[in-house]
Amino acid sequence: MRAFGATQAVPTFENPAYTPLKKPLAEARVAIVTSAALHRPDQDRFSAGDTGFRELNRTDRSIVLGHWSPNFDHSGFQIDLNVVYPIDRLEELAADGVIGDVAPRHFAFAGNQPDTVSELRLDTGPACARALLADGVDVVILTPV
Amino acid sequence: MSTLAHVFEAAGLSTIVLASMKEVAEKMMPPRTLYCEFPLGRPLGLPGDVPFQRDVLERALALLDSPGPVLETYPLVIESDEMPLTCAIPPRFDATVPPAVDEARGLRAAYDRTVAARGVTGVGRAIDADTIVDALAVLHEWAEGDGAWTDTPLPGTNTTAVCHDIRAYYTEAALELADGPRPGGRAVDAWFYENTEAGKTMLAARAKLKEQGAATPIWFYMAPAHR
Numbered sequence: 001m002r003a004f005g006a007t008q009a010v011p012t013f014e015n016p017a018y019t020p021l022k023k024p025l026a027e028a029r030v031a032i033v034t035s036a037a038l039h040r041p042d043q044d045r046f047s048a049g050d051t052g053f054r055e056l057n058r059t060d061r062s063i064v065l066g067h068w069s070p071n072f073d074h075s076g077f078q079i080d081l082n083v084v085y086p087i088d089r090l091e092e093l094a095a096d097g098v099i100g101d102v103a104p105r106h107f108a109f110a111g112n113q114p115d116t117v118s119e120l121r122l123d124t125g126p127a128c129a130r131a132l133l134a135d136g137v138d139v140v141i142l143t144p145v
Numbered sequence: 146m147s148t149l150a151h152v153f154e155a156a157g158l159s160t161i162v163l164a165s166m167k168e169v170a171e172k173m174m175p176p177r178t179l180y181c182e183f184p185l186g187r188p189l190g191l192p193g194d195v196p197f198q199r200d201v202l203e204r205a206l207a208l209l210d211s212p213g214p215v216l217e218t219y220p221l222v223i224e225s226d227e228m229p230l231t232c233a234i235p236p237r238f239d240a241t242v243p244p245a246v247d248e249a250r251g252l253r254a255a256y257d258r259t260v261a262a263r264g265v266t267g268v269g270r271a272i273d274a275d276t277i278v279d280a281l282a283v284l285h286e287w288a289e290g291d292g293a294w295t296d297t298p299l300p301g302t303n304t305t306a307v308c309h310d311i312r313a314y315y316t317e318a319a320l321e322l323a324d325g326p327r328p329g330g331r332a333v334d335a336w337f338y339e340n341t342e343a344g345k346t347m348l349a350a351r352a353k354l355k356e357q358g359a360a361t362p363i364w365f366y367m368a369p370a371h372r
Contacts, residue, residue, distance in 0.1 A: 073184065078263070111146070
């Protein structure tokens with residue numbers, strides 16, 4: 001899959017933005033955004049090609065992996081969700097004072113997006129950014145599968 | 146992920162990508178990237194290993210100290226273990242039903258124990274646990290029968306979703322039954338496709354659909370591309 005991925009056309013970004021962290025990490029609020037298509041059982045499942053996202057609350061641990069790709073082994077997530085969505089590790093980093101705080105909400109997209117990723121760039125991505133900013137998030141850790 | 150990183154940075158958030166594909170990250174240049182050569186599907190590397198996961202996160206967070214865009218590589222590589230998981234499969238019990246149906250029935254108790262322990266199941270995209278055996282009976286018919294695959298409808302209809310449900314059912318049962326260390330990156334998949342009747346039936350049904358001219362999206366995503 002890595003060899004295949006290396007050959008894929010990808011979107012390019014001219015003059016990408018760079019936002020430095022303006023406060024000490026020990027005072028920063030951190031969120032996770034994953035492309036593993038995670039959702040709670042009570043939320044809508046991800047359709048194939050879903051460009052939307054689902055909110056996960058800080059305390060949610062009963063979570064399903066809804067990614068449509070058959071090309072990776074799901075057992076890691078089934079053994080320990082932190083291997084995809086390191087929410088317990090974030091809580092520990094906050095308890096130890098390494099980071100300031102864990103965000104109240106975290107977000108999941110589906111990694112298998114249409115090739116142009118237009119919706120992600122223009123619609124659902126900015127909507128998710130607004131939700132993160134509304135929660136006072138400073139730092140986002142992005143995890144793929 | 147890299148696309149989202151650019152969108153989020155433009156909105157005023159500081160991002161760090163745990164990248165699993167180095168060439169993609171190099172082309173897309175997200176602002177801060179920790180490339181981790183771990184098995185796909187395990188971006189934090191090792192399930193159940195708290196110190197290891199924490200080290201990955203701390204190295205990722207350290208990239209926030211960089212004055213400009215940065216791509217670093219995590220110093221340890223975790224190979225994808227392709228050796229099939231060592232997991233007992235129920236003995237043949239009812240010779241009147243297809244082997245995969247018999248096998249799936251035999252795994253039900255283990256599956257139920259896993260669901261009780263985890264509180265959640267990956268089964269349910271298209272069919273529930275009670276329907277797994279019916280779906281396997283249809284896949285067996287597609288693989289071994291004389292008729293066209295279109296003659297026998299699949300419960301749940303969507304072949305990709307049904308195959309995900311069957312894999313999830315088997316994986317969850319296997320995690321309850323297997324002893325020893327935590328399975329490596331592809332050990333459970335290797336066990337499923339190489340050692341179980343369900344995996345073999347799924348691959349045989351997929352080959353038959355292809356042979357009978359089914360549209361590519363119907364058969365291709367029933368199993369990993371390399372199988």
